Amino acid sequence: MALIVHKYGGTSMGSPERIRNVARRVAKWARAGHQLVVVPSAMSGETNRLLGLAREVNPGTPDAAAMRELDMIAATGEQVSVGLLALALQAEGMAAISYTGWQVPVKTDSSYTKARIESIDDARVRADLAAGRVVVITGFQGIDETGSITTLGRGGSDTSAVAVAAAMGAAECLIYTDVDGVYTTDPRVVPEARRMNTISFEEMLEMASLGSKVLQIRSVEFAGKYRVPLRVLSSFTPWDINIDEEARSGTLITFEEDEKMEQAVVSGIAFNRDEAKFTVVGVPDTPGIAYKILGAVADANIDVDVIVQNVSHDGRTDFSFTVPSGDFQRVSDLLKDTVVPKIGALQFTADPRICKVSIVGIGMKSHAGVASTMFRTLAEEGINIQMITTSEIKTSVVLDEKYMELAVRALHRAFGLDAPANLV
Ligand code: ADP
Ligand code: ASP
Ligand code: MG
Numbered sequence: 001m002a003l004i005v006h007k008y009g010g011t012s013m014g015s016p017e018r019i020r021n022v023a024r025r026v027a028k029w030a031r032a033g034h035q036l037v038v039v040p041s042a043m044s045g046e047t048n049r050l051l052g053l054a055r056e057v058n059p060g061t062p063d064a065a066a067m068r069e070l071d072m073i074a075a076t077g078e079q080v081s082v083g084l085l086a087l088a089l090q091a092e093g094m095a096a097i098s099y100t101g102w103q104v105p106v107k108t109d110s111s112y113t114k115a116r117i118e119s120i121d122d123a124r125v126r127a128d129l130a131a132g133r134v135v136v137i138t139g140f141q142g143i144d145e146t147g148s149i150t151t152l153g154r155g156g157s158d159t160s161a162v163a164v165a166a167a168m169g170a171a172e173c174l175i176y177t178d179v180d181g182v183y184t185t186d187p188r189v190v191p192e193a194r195r196m197n198t199i200s201f202e203e204m205l206e207m208a209s210l211g212s213k214v215l216q217i218r219s220v221e222f223a224g225k226y227r228v229p230l231r232v233l234s235s236f237t238p239w240d241i242n243i244d245e246e247a248r249s250g251t252l253i254t255f256e257e258d259e260k261m262e263q264a265v266v267s268g269i270a271f272n273r274d275e276a277k278f279t280v281v282g283v284p285d286t287p288g289i290a291y292k293i294l295g296a297v298a299d300a301n302i303d304v305d306v307i308v309q310n311v312s313h314d315g316r317t318d319f320s321f322t323v324p325s326g327d328f329q330r331v332s333d334l335l336k337d338t339v340v341p342k343i344g345a346l347q348f349t350a351d352p353r354i355c356k357v358s359i360v361g362i363g364m365k366s367h368a369g370v371a372s373t374m375f376r377t378l379a380e381e382g383i384n385i386q387m388i389t390t391s392e393i394k395t396s397v398v399l400d401e402k403y404m405e406l407a408v409r410a411l412h413r414a415f416g417l418d419a420p421a422n423l424v
Contacts, residue, residue, distance in 0.1 A: 002171035003035045003129070007139065007161030010044035011178040012235035013081050016088075022176075023088035025239040026134060030094060032243050035129045037168065039139045039161040040085050042077025047140075047154070050074050061329045067112035071141070071151045074113075075101070078138035078157070086136045096134040099124070101141035101149070106160065108142035108150045111301065115150035116218070117142060117159065120167035137164060158219035166226035173223070173230050174250075175215065180234035181251035182207070182214055184417040185269040190409055192418040196267070198254045203267055203360055206394045210358040211272025223253060265363035265370055266415040271408050272356045273401060275305060276328045277386070278335060279320040282346030285312035292343050293319055296334055302327045306356065306389045306398055316346070320387065322398060328352055354386065355404040358396035359411060371395045377414040383407055 006029070008022050022040070030036045041047075050073050062070060082098035089096035101108075104124065108115035128135045139157025142150050152159050158175060165173035182204065183193040199207070201224050208217040214232060223230040233250025283289050294304055302323050310318040323331050328350070335348045364370050371388075374395055378385060383406065387398035399407055412418055 001033045001035065003037070003168060004029060005037045005039065005161050005165040005168070005170045005173040007039045007157060007173065007175045008041065008085075008235055009157065009175075009177045010041045010046070012176055013040050013042070013085070014044040016084070018235075019081075019084050019088050020091070021239045022085060022235065023092050023094075025176075025235070026085075026089060027092040027094050028240065028243060030134055036134045037125060037129070037164055037170070038085060038134060038136045039157055039164060040078070040081040040136065041139050041157040042081055046077040046080070047074055050077055061333070062113075064112065068148055071112045071115075072149050074151050075138070075141040075149045078140050082136045082138050086134075089134055089136070094134050095132055096136060097128055098136040098138075100138050101160070102143035102147075104137060106137075106142035106163070108144055108152070110144040110146065110148070110150065112148075112150055114153040115142060115144065117152065117163045117222075120163060122164075122168050125164075125168070152218070153216065155213055155216035156218070158216040159222060162219040162222040162228050162230060165228045165230075166222055171229065173228050175219075175230065175232045176235035177214065177232060178234070178236065179214065179232075180237070180249065182212075182232050182253075182268075184267065185408055185412055186212065186214075186271070189271070189405055190269075190412050190418075192412065194417065196251050198252045199267065200362055201253055201255050202393060203362055204253050206358070206360040206391075207268050207270045210270035210360065210394065210396060211274070211356065212268070212270045220253070224255070227255060229253075264361055265367045266359045266361040266417070267363070268360045269408055269411050269415075269417070270358045270360060271404055272358075273404060274325045275322045275354060275356055275398075276325050276331070276350065276352040277320060277322050277354045277398060278331055278348055278350050279318055280335065280340065280343075280345045280348045281318050282316045283319050284344050285315055285317040289317070289319060289343070293339055294321065296339050297321075297323065297331060300327075300330060300334060302331060306387050306396065308387050322354070322356070322387070325352060353401040354398050355401045356396050356398050357404065357407045357411065358394050359415065360394045362393050364393050364395070373414060374411060377410050378407060381406055381410050 086096040086098035139160040181195040187193040230253040305322045383403045
């Protein structure tokens with residue numbers, strides 16, 4: 001008997017019939033003798049609908065007070081889901097109870113709309129499990145020290161599930177979703193993408209941080225920090241498939257590098273449309289420029305991603321960086337009202353229509369020339385590269401958004417990822 005955490009995403013929870021299927025699958029695991037904690041997301045489209053309502057009543061750029069209310073609103077989607085799933089489990093003859101984040105409690109910091117989990121008190125959940133109940137806990141939400149409801153950022157139910165698994169020392173955390181594992185790239189963009197049986201933790205971390213929405217980045221960070229065995233698998237297999245077969249399906253995130261993984265130089269391609277590029281033009285080229293520009297952005301709690309400072313001419317230089325698209329307006333306001341006048345720059349330009357495409361692979365550590373293959377492939381397609389950034393196991397380029405799919409497909413082919421599965 002093991003303690004297992006299941007997480008079900010929005011599509012998997014998308015209708016009463018699907019929720020009943022989730023309940024049947026969970027019941028199958030519980031009847032096999034396992035203790036089950038289940039973390040569902042809001043029903044698909046629900047979080048967008050709720051945030052859309054919020055925008056209708058207050059279209060302005062949300063300040064801190066407004067962000068608190070956004071979390072109050074968005075968190076309700078998951079509250080409905082846990083109640084429905086617990087009810088569906090009861091209809092299956094299982095003892096089940098649901099909790100919101102604040103009831104557990106899942107304590108977070110106060111960064112509304114992107115809060116971080118600080119601690120989880122599992123006493124109540126353990127008591128229910130010991131009493132033979134399936135426990136259903138909301139994804140995506142928690143409570144801060146002032147008692148306000150917080151949310152963990154889009155896709156945050158993955159992180160809730162892994163954090164619960166870590167806090168409770170679960171034997172495994174199974175992330176059930178609408179694809180049957182982690183692919184070499186998003187199979188909705190490249191139909192030739194291949195599912196991987198395993199992916200190393202390091203690669204998964206890069207893929208997630210570079211835009212592969214299959215797992216929220218923080219869930220992978222948690223899994224790494226607490227060594228939570230993590231598997232991504234389909235919620236659309238028949239609910240009554242053999243449980244051992246189900247337990248081996250999908251993609252396992254592994255913590256040890258093995259020889260097979262060494263063979264793949266590039267194991268995956270990630271992309272992200274949700275970034276915007278800013279260029280501060282004609283900045284006086286004096287020490288401290290980066291700090292003056294990016295310090296102001298960081299103080300507003302906005303994450304900066306790719307950064308490029310150009311060669312200076314006549315004592316002035318251009319400085320470009322990217323931020324999440326959701327922060328576009330705030331960064332525009334910040335540059336216009338404070339940064340540009342304060343540092344004596346000439347002006348700034350803003351481009352929301354960019355994308356970032358990245359190649360990821362542990363094998364890049366020991367292979368030269370991988371980046372040049374990437375640049376050649378993009379050149380052959382006539383795609384102009386606006387920015388480049390590299391680390392040991394990834395190379396990212398910033399491109400005009402209109403080239404995104406073309407670039408991803410061309411790179412997928414160029415690095416041999418279209419080929420039939422032969423690595424696993
Ligand atoms: P859920 O609602 O279950 O959390 P998400 O939509 O957040 O599901 O994540 C699953 C989606 O991630 C898939 O439908 C797929 O389009 C997308 N995706 C992006 N990159 C990958 C990848 N490398 N492998 C698998 N799926 C990916
Ligand atoms: N419901 C939230 C979202 O849509 C959290 C999640 O699905 O993981 O982002
Ligand atoms: Mg998700």
